[in-house]
Amino acid sequence: MKSFSYVVIIFVSMMSTHVHALQLDADSSNATLSFSGQHAGMTFTGVFERWQSQLILPPNQEPSIKAEFILASAKTGDSTYDETLPEEDWFHVEKFPVARFISTQINLLVDGYRVEGTLELKGKGLPIIFNLHNREDKLIGNFDVDRLAYGIGLESDPGAEWVSQNIRLSLTINL
Amino acid sequence: MNRYPSVVILLHWTMAAGFIFMLASGLYMVNADISKAEQFQLYQTHKSAGVVMLVAILIRIAVKVFASSPELPSAIPAEERKLAKLGHLALYLLLLAIPFAGWIMVSASPFGLPTFVFVDWLKWPHFPGVSKNKSVEEVAKLAHLYLVIIMIAVLLTHIGALFWHKKKQGILLLNRMWW
Numbered sequence: 001m002k003s004f005s006y007v008v009i010i011f012v013s014m015m016s017t018h019v020h021a022l023q024l025d026a027d028s029s030n031a032t033l034s035f036s037g038q039h040a041g042m043t044f045t046g047v048f049e050r051w052q053s054q055l056i057l058p059p060n061q062e063p064s065i066k067a068e069f070i071l072a073s074a075k076t077g078d079s080t081y082d083e084t085l086p087e088e089d090w091f092h093v094e095k096f097p098v099a100r101f102i103s104t105q106i107n108l109l110v111d112g113y114r115v116e117g118t119l120e121l122k123g124k125g126l127p128i129i130f131n132l133h134n135r136e137d138k139l140i141g142n143f144d145v146d147r148l149a150y151g152i153g154l155e156s157d158p159g160a161e162w163v164s165q166n167i168r169l170s171l172t173i174n175l
Numbered sequence: 176m177n178r179y180p181s182v183v184i185l186l187h188w189t190m191a192a193g194f195i196f197m198l199a200s201g202l203y204m205v206n207a208d209i210s211k212a213e214q215f216q217l218y219q220t221h222k223s224a225g226v227v228m229l230v231a232i233l234i235r236i237a238v239k240v241f242a243s244s245p246e247l248p249s250a251i252p253a254e255e256r257k258l259a260k261l262g263h264l265a266l267y268l269l270l271l272a273i274p275f276a277g278w279i280m281v282s283a284s285p286f287g288l289p290t291f292v293f294v295d296w297l298k299w300p301h302f303p304g305v306s307k308n309k310s311v312e313e314v315a316k317l318a319h320l321y322l323v324i325i326m327i328a329v330l331l332t333h334i335g336a337l338f339w340h341k342k343k344q345g346i347l348l349l350n351r352m353w354w
Contacts, residue, residue, distance in 0.1 A: 040211035079295035080219065080288060087287055089307070155307065156286050162211065 023060065024175070027052040031173040035074070037147075038164040039081070046076035053101075055173075057113055063106040065115060069099040089155045096122045112139065121150040132171075139173040177245030178351045186235045187352055190270065193228050194330075197221065197273075198323065222281055222290045226299045229274035236267060245351055250344045262333060269326045276322060280315035283308040 028049055036045040053067035071091040076082055086093040103117035104127075112133040118125045130143035144166040147153055157163050178184070203209075204217040247256045281290055282301035290299040305311045340346050 040215040042212045042215075079291055079298075083289040083298070084287060089285075089287060162215075162286075 022055070022057040022175075024055050024173070025053065026055060026173045031171065033069070034170045035145075035167050036170070037167040040162055044076050044078065044081060046074055046081070049073040049075055058106055058108040063103070063113075065101065065103040065106065065117065067101040069101075071097060071099055090153055092122055101128075109133075115141070119145065121145070122152060124150050126150065137175045139171075139175060141171045142168060144168055176248065176346075176348075176350050178353070179245060180238075180242050181354065183235075183238055183242060183244075184352055184354060186231065186238065190228065190231050190235065193224065193231065194270075194326075197224060197228060198327075200224070201323070219288075219291070222277070223292045223299075225274045225277045226290060226292045228270070229278065232267070232270040232274070236271070239267075247348075248344075248346055250346060251340060255340075259336065262329065262336065265329050266326075266333060269322055269329060273319065273322045273326060276315050276319040278302055279305060280312055280319055282306065283312035283315060285309060285312070 028047075028051060031053075033048045033051055034045060035048075036043060038044070048069050050070040050073035051068060053065060055065050056063050057065075072086055072093040074082075074085055074091065076085075085091050088094075099122075100120040101117055102120075103115055105116040107114045109131060112131055114129070114131050116127065116129045119128045120126075126149055128143055128145075130141050132139045132141040145168075146165055147163070147167050148158065148160065148165050153163055179187070200217060200221045204214055204221060209217075247259060251259075278290075278299075279302050281288070282303075283305040285307050287301075287307060289301075291297065292299055337348055340348050
């Protein structure tokens with residue numbers, strides 16, 4: 001019985017260090033989704049406080065990632081930004097409260113996954129591709145969002161003179 | 176010589192210092208070769224301080240209504256006393272109109288940035304009905320500039336009048352506005 005327990009422990013520990021048929025829910029309790037960019041030459045960072053996602057990763061038969069983000073929960077800690085972000089020209093949270101990501105294809109990489117899908121922001125869905133890397137007990141992914149392509153801040157700063165055109169999104173999921 | 180109540184004297188000199196700060200920061204943030212970050216911060220400071228100036232002139236007007244002002248010495252001719260009153264009225268109106276034009280400008284700006292007073296202690300609202308209105312912003316911007324130019328002219332007259340009355344009637348009116 002005791003030796004059987006050891007086998008179970010070893011087996012379970014192998015499971016946790018090697019990602020096999022990983023399936024999990026990620027949200028702000030076990031993961032961080034942050035964004036950063038430049039404004040007037042200063043770097044700003046923020047997080048989405050409310051979002052949730054379901055990940056079914058290869059080699060599952062039908063891998064998929066679905067995520068929903070509450071745009072009003074984007075917080076930078078700077079009152080000027082936090083007051084401006086929900087406005088019509090930026091996230092327009094009254095009309096578009098939720099942003100969505102739905103994957104179209106997920107492939108296994110040596111150290112993680114290559115994810116292709118559609119990111120819907122402000123009612124506009126555009127394709128994105130990013131890698132999710134396995135780093136110890138974390139899944140880490142970074143990708144850039146072209147805010148102007150989504151019509152974000154198009155009226156205030158169409159030339160990206162003040163706010164950088166690309167906003168970096170960083171996802172860290174604790175496994 | 177009768178002098179103004181202490182609260183009026185305090186408001187007068189605080190607002191004088193405030194106006195110099197607003198003029199200097201305004202000219203600097205628009206014209207100086209500074210980084211975007213510094214320019215942005217300076218705009219936010221100028222906006223907050225402008226709210227303080229607007230509130231200050233409202234308090235000043237309220238005090239003016241409720242507190243009695245000392246009469247100008249009778250040695251000053253009636254005609255000049257009348258002009259002095261007109262000049263003071265112009266100063267009040269300008270000190271009200273300049274921050275008001277700034278407020279309209281900020282409220283109508285396509286940036287739609289909020290105005291926080293004292294870092295983020297108080298959020299000053301935008302003036303209603305002008306949001307992201309470029310033509311209103313343009314008019315308010317011109318008004319803000321031209322009113323300041325008029326203000327400088329009226330201020331020079333205000334200070335010049337001190338010397339005028341000292342020379343002509345031998346009266347140092349500055350004593351009315353000092354402790």
